[in-house]
Amino acid sequence: MHEQMKAERTRRAVVTEAEGRRQAAITTAEGEKEARILTAEGQRQSQILQAQGDAEATRQLADAERFRQLTVAEGEALAITTVYDAIHAGDPSPDLLAIKYLEALGRIANGQATKIFLPADFAAGLGGLGAVAELFRSDDGGDEARAARSTRARADLTEQLATSDRLRAEQANRPAGPGTIPAPAVPIPDMPADPGTAGGSSQMPPPPLPPA
Known part of the structure; x- marks a missing residue:
């Protein structure tokens, strides 16, 4: 037991x-x-x-x-x-626009490009600037x-x-x-x-x- x-x-x-x-x-x-x-x-x-x-x-x-x-x-x-x-x-007068145009051409001439092409009739271009002045x-x-x-x-x-x-x-x-x-x-x-x-x-x- x-x-x-x-x-x-x-x-x-x-x-x-x-x-x-x-x-x-x-x-x-x-x-x-x-x-x-x-x-x-x-x-x-x-x-x-x-x-x-x-x-x-x-x-x-x-x-x-x-x-x-x-x-x-x-x-x-x-x-x-x-x-x-x-x-x-x-x-603006035509004279002022012509001066600004010439200044822009001068800056272009001072660039690195070896050739610069001007308009065939440069005087006609200045005359066009006069027309722009008349428009203003x-x-x-x-x-x-x-x-x-x-x-x-x-x-x-x-x-x-x-x-x-x-x-x-x-x-x-x-x-x-x-x-x-x-x-x-x-x-x-x-x-x-x-x-x-x-x-x-x-x-x-x-x-x-x-x-x-």
Whole structure:
């Protein structure tokens, strides 16, 4: 009887120990599986955040480039309009145009080219410049009207640029939203209208070709 009880206790101890090892193995496997799941989830979230950051950086760079191009275009438009007004307000003479023509030829001659081709009829070319001067001096209201139009155009452009600068300053002080960029504050100004032609537009005809 004593031996039977001892054997039973031994058997129960072995069973209990085996059950403990099995439960420990199960717990270890479940822990490893959970760790792998969490690791994969963390990597996926990291990749998502990295992709979102790259997309936002690309968008910001594109917006900055577009803003730079708009600013450059506005500045070039102001420069073109100012030069156009100055030409009309200055009422260039044929002598001035001829001098500028000769200066341009001088700069061409100072280049690296070994051959320079001049027009066949150089005097006719200067005569064409005189025709251009007459075009600038066409009946457009006289000196006072040209000066008034030039003054109004400069005042309008100055006001537009001031408005643009103010709107940009307000935009810079706002919290930056995702992928936002201020629209151009003012449109690119058109060339000032010339009342001396129909429809308020003035087109300069090409200079006459030299005779063959």
